[in-house]
Amino acid sequence: MIELSDVTKEYPDGTVAVDGISFEVPHGETASLVGPSGCGKTTTMTMINRLTSVSEGDIYVDGDSILEVDPIELRRNVGYVIQEIGLFDHMTVEDNIGIVPDLIGWDEERIDERVSELLELIRLPPEVRNNYPGELSGGQRQRVGVARALAANPEVILMDEPFGALDPITREELQDEFLEIQKGLDVTIVFVTHDIDEAIKMGDRVAVLRNGELVQYDTPKELLRNP
Ligand code: ADP
Ligand code: ADP
Numbered sequence: 001m002i003e004l005s006d007v008t009k010e011y012p013d014g015t016v017a018v019d020g021i022s023f024e025v026p027h028g029e030t031a032s033l034v035g036p037s038g039c040g041k042t043t044t045m046t047m048i049n050r051l052t053s054v055s056e057g058d059i060y061v062d063g064d065s066i067l068e069v070d071p072i073e074l075r076r077n078v079g080y081v082i083q084e085i086g087l088f089d090h091m092t093v094e095d096n097i098g099i100v101p102d103l104i105g106w107d108e109e110r111i112d113e114r115v116s117e118l119l120e121l122i123r124l125p126p127e128v129r130n131n132y133p134g135e136l137s138g139g140q141r142q143r144v145g146v147a148r149a150l151a152a153n154p155e156v157i158l159m160d161e162p163f164g165a166l167d168p169i170t171r172e173e174l175q176d177e178f179l180e181i182q183k184g185l186d187v188t189i190v191f192v193t194h195d196i197d198e199a200i201k202m203g204d205r206v207a208v209l210r211n212g213e214l215v216q217y218d219t220p221k222e223l224l225r226n227p
Contacts, residue, residue: 007057017043019212030189032203039209041192079149079157087133094129100152118147139170160192
């Protein structure tokens with residue numbers, strides 16, 4: 001479960017990017033975070049994984065305040081998928097996927113097995129493990145990004161416009177594929193998009209942000225009833 005309690009972010013230049021938002025994502029569910037560019041989506045995500053500090057309020061992951069969790073443990077437990085630039089170009093697919101397991105001290109054999117398992121999950125042929133990201137298509141790279149986020153069995157995954165840079169057909173393919181994959185996982189997900197249709201498709205609940213404020217948090221069904 002993820003809980004944001006009255007969370008505010010004020011950047012050093014005085015910009016209030018997130019203004020007192022509260023919402024809960026129940027264990028195993030997906031919340032879509034939707035709104036126009038600049039409304040505070042990325043800031044919210046980066047506060048959850050502590051790439052950005054929280055100015056006021058608190059965030060809990062599985063009941064523990066993120067401020068009290070060891071940052072390396074937080075990084076293991078909270079996978080992160082972003083648009084395009086997420087992978088390291090000078091590292092093979094296998095090494096990209098293995099970053100967090102390696103960081104937390106898994107041995108080579110265990111990482112090897114996990115990479116094979118994940119490549120199967122994301123429907124990539126085993127031989128791509130030795131390829132570099134530049135040798136893959138955009139859709140394949142985003143699949144690897146998803147695999148990397150899942151590598152160390154996190155309880156939470158943050159996805160920031162994960163399919164945003166893809167052409168519409170590949171995008172739809174990955175959305176459908178991810179919805180399938182998700183059924184077999186026991187993870188809580190926050191999914192950022194500026195596209196309301198994608199938010200509704202991917203989320204069990206949809207959080208609508210405007211200028212840093214949460215204006216609505218509902219199931220897709222309720223949202224369509226009271227837009
Ligand atoms: P979104 O992801 O919805 O596009 P962001 O969270 O990136 O929104 O940005 C929210 C607001 O905070 C915007 O006004 C943006 O310009 C501002 N902002 C983002 N990062 C910083 C920063 N590092 N310093 C100052 N302002 C920032
Ligand atoms: P997005 O809209 O995709 O979330 P942005 O283009 O708003 O991303 O931001 C890209 C990067 O620039 C982010 O790391 C964000 O923190 C930073 N940034 C955005 N707005 C500002 C700002 N006003 N001052 C400083 N950094 C900013």
